[in-house]
Amino acid sequence: MNSFNLDAAVVNVWFDDQNLWASLHDGRQLSVPLAYFPRLLKATPEQRKKFELSGGGTGIHWDELDEDISVPGLLLGCGDATYLRKTA
Numbered sequence: 001m002n003s004f005n006l007d008a009a010v011v012n013v014w015f016d017d018q019n020l021w022a023s024l025h026d027g028r029q030l031s032v033p034l035a036y037f038p039r040l041l042k043a044t045p046e047q048r049k050k051f052e053l054s055g056g057g058t059g060i061h062w063d064e065l066d067e068d069i070s071v072p073g074l075l076l077g078c079g080d081a082t083y084l085r086k087t088a
Contacts, residue, residue: 008071009057015040015048022074025057036079039067 012023020040022030034041040048043065052061060069070078 008075010053010060010071011057013051013053013060015045020069022060022071024071030074032074032079037067037069038080039065 008024008026008028010022011025014021015034018035019031019033020037022032024030040062043062047062047064050062050064052063053059054061054068058071060071061067
């Protein structure tokens with residue numbers, strides 16, 4: 001039996017100096033290094049706070065930063081695809 005659930009939705013997002021944090025509707029909390037997302041890493045704290053939840057919480061969008069993050073991608077450990085292509 002596989003208990004890995006990719007059908008999670010974000011209900012809250014916040015940041016510390018090194019991480020993006022997300023609280024999911026099922027009670028889990030994720031911490032992902034900002035280094036995975038160079039746009040967020042370089043953004044000001046004020047810019048990071050200007051996000052919208054999309055798709056019923058399955059995505060996080062920063063219009064000003066042109067950044068979109070999917071919750072299933074976070075659960076799978078996927079970072080910025082542009083950044084990953086440059087380092088591969």
